[in-house]
Amino acid sequence: MSKVSITRSHSYDPQDVSRALKNGFELLGGIEQYIKPGQKVLLKVNVLAATSPEQNVTTHPEVIGQMIDILKEHGCEVWVGDSSGGNNQTGNPTGRALKVTGIAEVVESRGAKLLNFDSTGFEIKKGGKVFKELYIAKPIFEADVVISMAKFKTHGLTLLTGGVKNMFGVVPGRAKANYHKEAQTIEKFCTGLLELYKEVKPHLTVVDGIEGMEGNGPSAGTTKKAGVIVISPDAISADRVLGEILPCKFEDVLTTYYGHKMGLGQGDINKIEVLGEQISDLNITPFKLPxxxxxxxxxxxxxxxxxxxxxxxxxxxxxxxxxxxxxxxxxxxxxxxxxxxxxxxxxxxxxxxxxxxxxxxxxxxxxxxxxxxxxxxxxxxxxxx
CATH class of the missing domain: 3.30.70.20 (Alpha-Beta Plaits)
Structure with a gap:
């Protein structure tokens, strides 16, 4: 059985966030089951755009900060990085996004290492049927452990952006736009995302659903207060649980549905053990769809x-x-x-x-x-x- 923990935090109060994260890991057997002291741990956060934390477009800096604290207490070296969306002829959009979102400040204040994937260099890996070559930021391969720090949001193209879609940000700069050009249907794009996910599969997925987004996400929707943090060693399972919370049909989130069919994770909700809060008891009103x-x-x-x-x-x-x-x-x-x-x-x-x-x-x-x-x-x- 795949395992997914759900814990509650109804605000970004530091103590509430810390408690929800720690309880989530304890439900999964403790963070020591997945990470050893002394390891280099990369938090692959969602820094889609230069927006304030209150807009709920990106992973909230408080969740990132508390996660850094937990890992440092465990004796780890912590890196935090991403590549934002878009291209700007007058500057680096990722660098600005890291500052405006408050992520740069919280990372630097805690002595963690801030990484802009647009400037860290990349490696080229063999792709699959859709993305022939995979351009991946080097820190993904240099870290001992990778954690996908996703934001719970709806998405106009993929319906849901969770643990799997979050890993698209390991692709630096303009290469992301080129992948959209290569995969011009939702079926091809989601298949390509999974080809990438197979190469950069995170060891853990932590989803910030304290305040997410509904409607025309991932950036132009409206705030949805879900009050949850979802954690799993399997991003496919984590996203399946998010789909149940939305709620939506299994086959409507192709990154989850195809990922399950490809054997990249468990998408059968009957084979996922939900620990902590139960989906049926969350009392979250349905998310507005794009x-x-x-x-x-x-x-x-x-x-x-x-x-x-x-x-x-x-x-x-x-x-x-x-x-x-x-x-x-x-x-x-x-x-x-x-x-x-x-x-x-x-x-x-x-x-x-x-x-x-x-x-x-x-x-x-x-x-x-x-x-x-x-x-x-x-x-x-x-x-x-």
């Missing part, structure tokens, strides 16, 4: 018809400031600046990867149904959900 996934809530016999009717595309809002971050980050060069200094999208080139929506620093790109009838159905489905 607009892109409402079709999965329709009856099966309507699905093929609904896919086309409910197609979702990114749309630029009038408030766009023309910063060009989305343009520089588009993997297929489907965006440009108009004469009035607003971003525009060439839909004949758009592959619906939603990177522009995910990375827009001003949140002026929305995901909307291209079909008028789809908009009507979406409103009805959102009311029901």
């Amino acid at each position: 607009n892109t996934k409402l079709v999965s809530s329709l009856p099966g016999f309507l699905t093929s018809w609904a896919v086309n009717m409910m197609k979702v595309v990114p749309e630029i809002e009038p408030e766009c400031v023309g910063c060009s971050f989305c343009i520089n980050s588009c993997p297929v060069d489907a965006m440009a600046l108009s004469e009035n200094n607003k971003a525009i999208i060439d839909y004949s080139k758009c592959i619906s990867c939603y990177c522009c929506h995910e990375l827009c620093p001003k949140k002026t790109i929305e995901l909307r149904h291209a079909n008028r009838m789809g908009k009507v159905v979406a409103k009805l489905m959102n009311k029901r959900l």
Whole structure:
């Protein structure tokens, strides 16, 4: 049986977070079961973008700080790193993101090592059927133990971003955008993610679900107070439990469903031992799903018809400031600046990867149904959900 612990913390109060983390590890047999004193432990955090902790886009710095304290008490050397999303011609987006999120401060104040994967160098590993070559930040291979420190969020493309999706950040810089270009369907992209995950499989997954995100995540949704920390030595199992909390169908989160089929982890909820808080007792209201996934809530016999009717595309809002971050980050060069200094999208080139929506620093790109009838159905489905 795979094991997943769920503990409660309803705030980011340092004592509450520390207690939830320590209790979670104790339920799994103690941190000493997975990490030895003296080892180099890399916390692969989620630093998607330069946002404040209160926006709940990234792993909260308090969870990271308390995790550092636990590992240092255990006698470990601690590294913390990631590569953010997006590309910026005027500077390094990851460096800025680490500062704005408060992660750099909490890491440095505790004497841990801060790593920007865009500048640590990388190794090239043989990929699979989708990603032919895997560009992976060197610290992943230099650490003795890797822990995926994920954030519990919905995601417009993959529905859920948890322990598995979090590992996409080991890919430095522009290479992430290139992978979107190589895998232009959700099925291919999730398969590619799992090819990467197989190479960089973390020893532990710790999910910050104290305050997560629902709706059009992973950056433009709304805060969801779930009050949980989820820990497991198997990221597939951790994500399966997150899917049950959402809740959603097993097959709707392809990184979990395919990962289980590929033998990369346990996705059968009946073969996962949930320790501590039980899912049925959490009393968490269902998460709002992204607009892109409402079709999965329709009856099966309507699905093929609904896919086309409910197609979702990114749309630029009038408030766009023309910063060009989305343009520089588009993997297929489907965006440009108009004469009035607003971003525009060439839909004949758009592959619906939603990177522009995910990375827009001003949140002026929305995901909307291209079909008028789809908009009507979406409103009805959102009311029901």
